Amino acid sequence: MTKRWLTTITFLGACLSFQAQAELVIDIVGGTEAALPIAIVPFGSEGPTAPINISEIISNDLASSGRFDPLPKRDLISEPHEKSEINFKDWRLLRSEGLLVGKVSTEDGELHKVQFQLFDVYKSQQLAGMRYQVPAGGLRRLAHKIADQVYEALTGEVGVFSTRLAFVTEVKGVDGKKRYALQVSDADGANPRTVLQSKQPILSPSWAPDGERLSYVSFENGNAEVFVQEMRSGRRNSVAAFKGINSAPSWSPDGTKLALTLSKSGNPEIYVLELASGKLSRVTHNSQAIDTEAVWMPNGKELLFTSDRGGRPQIYKVSVDGGRAQRVTFEGTYNSSADISPDGRTLTMVHGFKGKYYIAVQDLQTGTLQVLTETGRDESPSFAPNGRVILYATEQRGKALLASVSVDGEIHRRFGESGKDVREPAWSPLRK
Amino acid sequence: MKNSLFENISAGSFTIILHVALFALIFVGIDFQSTTHVTAQPKVDIVQATAMDEADVLAEMTRQQEYEDDKRQQEQERQDKIDKKFEQAEQELEDKKQEIVEQQQQAELEQQQRKLEAEQKQQEIEVLKEQRKIEEEKKQQAEVERKLEEQKKQQAEQERLAEEERKQIVAEERRAEEEKKRLAEADRKAAEQKKRDAEERVRKAEEEEKEKQRLAKIAEEKKKAEEKAAHEAKVKADREAAVAAKLKAQRDEAAKLLQDSLDAEAREQETMRINGVVDKHVSIIRQRVKRYWIKPSSAERGLQSTLQVSLLPSGEVKVVKVVKSSGNILFDRSAENAVYKASPLPVPTDPKALAKFKQFSFNFKPE
Numbered sequence: 001m002t003k004r005w006l007t008t009i010t011f012l013g014a015c016l017s018f019q020a021q022a023e024l025v026i027d028i029v030g031g032t033e034a035a036l037p038i039a040i041v042p043f044g045s046e047g048p049t050a051p052i053n054i055s056e057i058i059s060n061d062l063a064s065s066g067r068f069d070p071l072p073k074r075d076l077i078s079e080p081h082e083k084s085e086i087n088f089k090d091w092r093l094l095r096s097e098g099l100l101v102g103k104v105s106t107e108d109g110e111l112h113k114v115q116f117q118l119f120d121v122y123k124s125q126q127l128a129g130m131r132y133q134v135p136a137g138g139l140r141r142l143a144h145k146i147a148d149q150v151y152e153a154l155t156g157e158v159g160v161f162s163t164r165l166a167f168v169t170e171v172k173g174v175d176g177k178k179r180y181a182l183q184v185s186d187a188d189g190a191n192p193r194t195v196l197q198s199k200q201p202i203l204s205p206s207w208a209p210d211g212e213r214l215s216y217v218s219f220e221n222g223n224a225e226v227f228v229q230e231m232r233s234g235r236r237n238s239v240a241a242f243k244g245i246n247s248a249p250s251w252s253p254d255g256t257k258l259a260l261t262l263s264k265s266g267n268p269e270i271y272v273l274e275l276a277s278g279k280l281s282r283v284t285h286n287s288q289a290i291d292t293e294a295v296w297m298p299n300g301k302e303l304l305f306t307s308d309r310g311g312r313p314q315i316y317k318v319s320v321d322g323g324r325a326q327r328v329t330f331e332g333t334y335n336s337s338a339d340i341s342p343d344g345r346t347l348t349m350v351h352g353f354k355g356k357y358y359i360a361v362q363d364l365q366t367g368t369l370q371v372l373t374e375t376g377r378d379e380s381p382s383f384a385p386n387g388r389v390i391l392y393a394t395e396q397r398g399k400a401l402l403a404s405v406s407v408d409g410e411i412h413r414r415f416g417e418s419g420k421d422v423r424e425p426a427w428s429p430l431r432k
Numbered sequence: 433m434k435n436s437l438f439e440n441i442s443a444g445s446f447t448i449i450l451h452v453a454l455f456a457l458i459f460v461g462i463d464f465q466s467t468t469h470v471t472a473q474p475k476v477d478i479v480q481a482t483a484m485d486e487a488d489v490l491a492e493m494t495r496q497q498e499y500e501d502d503k504r505q506q507e508q509e510r511q512d513k514i515d516k517k518f519e520q521a522e523q524e525l526e527d528k529k530q531e532i533v534e535q536q537q538q539a540e541l542e543q544q545q546r547k548l549e550a551e552q553k554q555q556e557i558e559v560l561k562e563q564r565k566i567e568e569e570k571k572q573q574a575e576v577e578r579k580l581e582e583q584k585k586q587q588a589e590q591e592r593l594a595e596e597e598r599k600q601i602v603a604e605e606r607r608a609e610e611e612k613k614r615l616a617e618a619d620r621k622a623a624e625q626k627k628r629d630a631e632e633r634v635r636k637a638e639e640e641e642k643e644k645q646r647l648a649k650i651a652e653e654k655k656k657a658e659e660k661a662a663h664e665a666k667v668k669a670d671r672e673a674a675v676a677a678k679l680k681a682q683r684d685e686a687a688k689l690l691q692d693s694l695d696a697e698a699r700e701q702e703t704m705r706i707n708g709v710v711d712k713h714v715s716i717i718r719q720r721v722k723r724y725w726i727k728p729s730s731a732e733r734g735l736q737s738t739l740q741v742s743l744l745p746s747g748e749v750k751v752v753k754v755v756k757s758s759g760n761i762l763f764d765r766s767a768e769n770a771v772y773k774a775s776p777l778p779v780p781t782d783p784k785a786l787a788k789f790k791q792f793s794f795n796f797k798p799e
Contacts, residue, residue, distance in 0.1 A: 024792035026714055029799060031725035031770070067729070095773045097726070097766075120765065122752075122772040132481050156730050156762045184473065197469040220468045234472030 035069035036154055038062060039096040042073070043116075044081035044103035050112060051136055054104060054143040061147035061161040061188060065388075066411030068154075071096055083117060088124045096121055098154055102146070110136055116146050118153055128153040140191055158386045163187045164428040165391065166195075166205040166214055167402060169420040182216060184231070187384075187427075189402070189415035195229065196236075205426045206258075208251045214426075215239070215249040215258060226260060228275070240273060248293045252300055259283075259294035259303055259320075270294045270305050272320055283322050291316075293337055298344040304328065306336040315349055329362060331369045337380060341387040346407065348381040348390050359392050361407055372409040380423065385430045393423045505757075552682060559675055566668050573664070576657050583650055590643070605629075702784075709785040716778045721794065725770035728762040731798040735760055737767045739794045745786060749775035755793070767796035 040059045062068035071094060080086040081103040091099050102116030117129040128149050134142050141162060148159030169181045182196040182205055196202060200219035207214060208228075215228045221238075226246045229236035240246040244263035251258060258273045268290045270283040284291040289309035296303060300320075307316050310327065313336045318325040329335040334352025341348070344364070351360035351369070356376030362369045377395040384391065384404075389411075391404045396414070400421035404413045415422070608629075612622050738756035743749060752771045754764050771794060779789045 024710070024714070024788050025795060026718055026721075026792065027795045027797065028718060028721050028725060028767070028770070029797045030722055031727040031731075031766075031796075031798070032723070033729070034726050036726055092772065095724070097769055120769075122769055130481060154762075155728060156760075193473060194471050195473060196471070200468075218468070229470070231473045234470045236470060 035067055036098070037069045037071060037094075037096045038098045038100065038150070038154070039071045039076060039091060039094060039121075040100045041076060041079050041081070041102075043101075043114075044079075046103065046105035047107055048109035050104045050106065050139055052139050052143065054114065054139060054146070055100070055102070057140065057143035057188075058100065058147045058150065061144060061159075062150060064188060064413060065151065065161075066406060067151075082115075083119070083126070086119065086124075088119075088121055091121045094121075098127065098150070100150055104139075106136075112136060112139060114139070114142055114146075116149075118150050140186065144186060144188075157388065158430065160384045160386050160389070160427075160430070161187050162431050163385055164211070164431075165189065165402070166207065166426045166428065167393075167422050168202045168205065168424040169418070169422050170400075171420045182214070184214075184428075192418075195231065195234070203424055204248050205424060206249050206251055207426055207428045209253055209255045209429050211429050211431055213255075215251065217247050217249065226258070228258075239275065239278075250295045250303075252296050253298055254300060259296060261292040261294065268292050270303060270318070272303075281322075283318055283320065284325065285322070295338055295340055296320075297340060298342060304338045304340060304347065306338065315347065328364070329369075330367070331362075335360075339381050339383050339390075341383050341407075342385055343387055346383075346387065348383060348407075350379055350381065359390060359405060361390070370409065372405045372407075373403075373412075375403075378403075380425055382425055382427045384427050391425045391427050393425055548685075555678060555682065559679070562671060562675055566672070569664055569668060573661055576661070580654055580657060587647065587650065594643070601632075706782065706784045706788075709780045709782055710788050713778060713780045713785070713789070717774075720778065721770050721774045724773040725796070726766060727798055728760075728766050730760060731763050731766075732760075733799055735763050735798055737764045737796040739767055739771060739796065740791065741771055741794060742791045743777060743779060743789055745779075747776035747779040747789075749777065758796075763796075763798075767794070770796070 040055050040062070042053075043055045059070045063070050075094065077090050077094065078085075078087065080101050082101060086099065086101065097120075099119045099121050100116060101119075102114065104112055104114050106112045111133060112135070113131070113133055115129070115131040118127045119125065120127050130146070130149065132142055144162035147161040151157070151159030151161065165185050165187060167183055167185075169183055171179050171181075173179050177199060180198045180200065180202045181194045182202050183192045183194050185192040195214070196216075196218070198218060198220050200222075202219075203217040203224070205214050205216040212231050213228055214231065215226060217224050218227055219225070221241070223241070224245050224247050225238050226240035226249045227236050228239050239258065240249075240260055240262065242262050242264040244266070245268060246260065246262055247268075248261040249258045250260075252272075256275060258275060260271050260273055261268050262271050263269070265282075265287075267287045269285065270291050272281050272283055273279070274281075283294075283303060284305070284307070286307070286309050289307050291305055291307045291309070294303045294305040297317075302317055302319055304315055304317050305325075306313050307325070308314075309316075309325075312333045314327055315329040315335050315338045316325040317328050328347065329349065332351055332353055334357075335349050336352075337350045339348050340346070347362045347364055349360060349362070350357050351371060352358075353371075357378055358371045358376060359373040359378045359381045360369055360371045372390070373392070373394070375394045375396070379393050381390050381392040383389075387407065389404050389406050391402060393400060394403045395401070400423050402415040402422050402425050404415075405411065608622075608625060611618075615621065735758040736756070737754060737758040740751075740753045740755045741749060742751045749772055752768050754768065757764050758767075777789070780786050
């Protein structure tokens with residue numbers, strides 16, 4: 001009997017504590033890192049049909065980043081072009097994180113009015129939206145620009161779809177002689193434009209931080225010579241034509257200097273050239289070793305370069321003012337051709353292993369090295385200006401072509417086979 | 433190409449470089465000087481770009497909202513902290529009170545229990561006493577009846593004697609008559625005898641009257657005894673009924689206590705059953721929301737969004753509210769979207785378990 005009473009009391013206590021207990025809380029830990037589903041509705045059109053399909057370019061851009069999963073067109077339940085035409089309830093069923101709508105109108109087929117709006121489907125809220133007027137020739141670039149804004153609104157990171165790529169193509173002419181061209185394309189490899197043609201090799205294009213100038217090495221005068229060319233006017237001039245090799249130019253972050261490899265002293269050494277004054281200062285002094293392929297750290301005070309001073313090529317770091325160089329890479333017997341991420345934390349380079357060459361990244365804080373590619377004939381890595389992707393040159397069936405890989409090694413892409421050999425890629429800075 | 437250049441250089445010696453240079457010089461000498469063609473890249477600019485009004489207004493509103501939200505949240509958090517401390521103190525006080533109350537309740541219950549048991553024993557004694565008394569009375573009653581029976585027997589004997597006497601008298605009368613006939617002359621004697629007879633008759637009559645009265649008295653006594661017995665029987669019956677009622681009340685009380693405790697156990701079991709159902713559905717909901725949650729890559733360790741969710745009885749998500757932001761808008765949004773995308777959530781059909789899911793919270797953490 002007493003026991004039963006005790007039970008009753010315990011139960012009463014339990015009841016009280018049950019009521020005092022807070023509401024139900026469910027912990028969600030983890031989640032997935034999948035591509036974000038997004039619905040991109042084909043843009044509405046008024047007047048003469050635009051020469052390019054804007055929404056298709058946006059969709060391809062976002063899909064190519066590997067971070068978005070655009071809904072297949074056949075799954076689009078309706079084709080709204082502005083907010084008033086959207087039934088958000090319907091779109092919620094498709095479980096897309098974002099909904100992009102827009103329209104293009106033109107009267108004369110030349111000046112186009114373009115607008116877009118990006119919505120959070122669940123909150124019926126606009127996340128981004130702009131209205132533009134562009135000539136027909138600017139539509140492609142605008143499409144990339146819109147893709148950048150969508151990317152940034154949904155990932156919080158800067159998009160690089162409206163940036164450009166520079167690279168060198170090589171074709172064999174009908175006369176059997178090789179023709180070289182320095183080309184610039186959109187970030188998706190589309191829309192290539194030639195900025196320089198030559199019968200002699202062109203090497204190592206490098207973008208100025210303003211995106212308006214390119215420097216490169218040209219053999220057009222019989223020797224490796226460094227040029228700087230303005231993109232808009234096409235005006236160019238030779239900035240380094242010393243005796244011996246003039247190669248591997250790299251722009252300082254402030255755009256006033258170039259780091260170069262010169263062998264005017266008899267041995268390849270790193271120099272810094274002040275463009276306005278032409279003042280040249282020597283950075284490395286090691287006549288026993290080859291020092292080359294300098295790149296600037298984002299702080300503008302240090303350079304990374306390749307040197308075989310330790311017997312085999314490795315990456316070293318040195319102050320722009322000279323002084324003692326510090327070795328940076330230790331893993332493997334071959335590391336060269338460095339590029340540094342915009343935040344200065346990650347190094348990418350060509351990593352040799354058993355006679356094959358791969359693209360690798362190294363965390364500069366931890367020193368951890370990660371190999372990202374598998375082909376074994378990879379070279380010239382170049383960071384995208386948001387630091388998420390690395391562009392590089394590789395070979396496939398004897399053909400040189402460009403490829404890219406995300407810094408986590410997850411997303412691989414190859415750029416269109418043009419029948420030409422494509423090498424020496426350089427990713428432009430962000431457009432202002 | 434950089435590599436190969438590097439390889440060339442490293443493999444080689446200076447002579448190779450000279451060779452390349454020489455070769456290039458020869459090459460250039462043979463070739464035309466004007467082999468290089470430059471193409472200008474006129475910039476195609478966006479003529480005009482304006483933010484969509486809504487975006488501007490919205491952005492401004494959002495900024496304002498965020499500022500206010502921040503302020504509000506800070507104030508809220510400060511207030512919450514005070515409230516929480518106060519609540520805690522109160523809760524502790526309440527808990528202590530509760531504990532004392534529970535101890536008192538327990539003591540009282542035990543006291544009651546002891547009292548109840550004592551009372552029951554007392555009642556059992558009284559019942560026994562009562563029964564003994566009833567038996568005593570029964571005995572007395574039997575004694576009265578036995579006496580009554582004896583009296584009846586005596587009376588019957590007297591009547592028999594009386595009858596015999598009467599018969600004797602008749603015989604004597606007849607003898608006297610015969611004597612009268614036989615003793616005709618003895619009139620005086622006869623008259624005397626007659627007188628004596630008359631006197632005898634009177635006496636007899638008196639005796640008979642006396643006897644009649646005595647019988648009546650006996651009858652009266654018997655009636656009285658019967659009435660007394662009836663009254664006592666009634667009293668006894670009433671007393672027995674009272675005792676029975678009391679016993680019944682006690683039994684009912686005990687039965688009620690038993691039933692209460694059984695009910696309590698049943699309730700406890702029901703609570704446990706509901707908790708089981710709730711736990712099962714929490715697990716299913718967790719899995720489902722997790723599957724729909726796409727974390728932004730900017731989700732760093734240590735972030736946490738707390739969302740309050742209201743559901744329709746069907747499990748359909750009615751409202752999702754960020755009650756505690758992670759500080760990372762994209763992270764918050766990814767969590768909100770995960771809940772919306774997981775709608776309808778698999779809620780239990782049991783109404784008591786379902787009630788727990790009417791409004792509840794999610795804590796989103798990247799790891």
